[in-house]
Amino acid sequence: AQSVSQHNHHVILSEAASLELGCNYSYGGTVNLFWYVQYPGQHLQLLLKYFSGDPLVKGIKGFEAEFIKSKFSFNLRKPSVQWSDTAEYFCAVNGVEGGSYIPTFGRGTSLIVHP
């Protein structure tokens, strides 16, 4: 079964600090990779996605992620965080398993940015 592992469950940063959130997945087939963000009191929304091509993908609000196939990783980065980035971040994988498309989410990382 496919799985997604997010290494950091809670991250606390000061504004302007750099951010990297780790995400590893276990799945041998072709996958589409996503990072979703959930701001306080709001629903999940897409931050960025990787389907194919350039493994470095850019998303909204200055976020980017790098797909490293050999490491089964899709880490999220931002060079300088803002207070408004305080949110829950979820890495997700859509893969085909036994003919079924089972979307799998990581446990999420809670990011708190202090002004």
Add this chain to the structure above:
Amino acid sequence: AAGVIQSPRHLIKEKRETATLKCYPIPRHDTVYWYQQGPGQDPQFLISFYEKMQSDKGSIPDRFSAQQFSDYHSELNMSSLELGDSALYFCASSTGRGYNEQFFGPGTRLTVL
């Protein structure tokens, strides 16, 4: 832009009661997903529908059932509710079965007393 609509937003039920949650996908989206998110947990995939047919099944309990109607809206029916069913239930929609990004609704907060 139109978003995914869920109703009701909040629901309080007693144990052993039933509940029906509704989801209206973004127009022209043909796939609907249901997720359960407990406090501090990741969204757990329950079930999905593609073109009004059940597509994939995740960790949906036997007490729950769902369907997608001709207008593409979907309903999640939950029977014999248990305290552990208290959670946020998200619906998401997308185009194409399974592979594309999902657009999430605001969720229904279900509390079972």
